[in-house]
Amino acid sequence: MVKLKKGGIRTAEIPSSSMADIAFLLLLFFLVSTVIDVDTGIGMNLPEYVPIEEQELVPLSKDRLASLLINENGDVLLDKNVIAVPQIKKVLIPRIESKIDLPKNKKLVVSVKTDRKTNYNLYIQAIDQVKGAYADVKEAYAKANWGKDILEISEDQKNELKEKIPIIISIAEPEKIK
């Protein structure tokens, strides 16, 4: 008698060993493609609000003040001289350096003034230059005095740096619309 049999025993399983790989791939894809926004920016401190009637004018010697004016056409004026934005850093560095050893009330004050129609990007570029100048001076000071990178200095040295080279950027009081 002949026994009829159709082929071998077939198992219809979906291979699951690679499932984990697929899951990891997807996970990696999402990890890479999502933009985690880091909060970076230029930190500033605003002056306290004082009503116009109570405002006092404090005289500031010309030597101490670096006034930066930016008008609506994008012209930049540093102490009454027309200057290109990328030049600001170069001009400010020697001025900051010359005041490292002076007492606290003789340090450089950078005043920034803009028009209402000035482009915001240009303003940021200018502030960036000023901040960059301070950062460069600080770095050079740390290198010269302690032979260390600015990120490696101790807390005490950081305080000394802050005292010697304070960043004083003054945002000018907006004027009434003429």
Place this chain on the structure above:
Amino acid sequence: MKFAKKRATVKQEISTASMPDIVFMLLLFFMVSTTLREVDVFVQYKLPEAEAIEKIENKRLISYIWVGNDGRVQLNDNLVKINEVQDIMYEKRQALPNVIVSLRVDKSSEMGIVTDIQQELRKAFCLRINYSAMLKE
């Protein structure tokens, strides 16, 4: 004559061994995507680029103000008028005394609106600000 039954020889199961992986993946995805979008930003903006930028270490202290390319201002979850900024920020400052205000301003904006916001912030005594900027490549 005897025939072998066909149906009984085939297994009909879907493997469940990878189920945990899939669940974990989904979980991770939702965790990541929900923490990122805390508020819906209604305005469109492109941040300026700068070199001398710093990171804000304490994310908890940050409060955002957006200014879009059409000049609209967003604070928290909704669009506000500039003269409302003072009251909202004053309340915020009372809850969080050393709040840092991160200004996410579109780079094509004019300084007028930024100055107005700054004046409002000064009146509300929120003096620590941060001009949000991207690192210049």
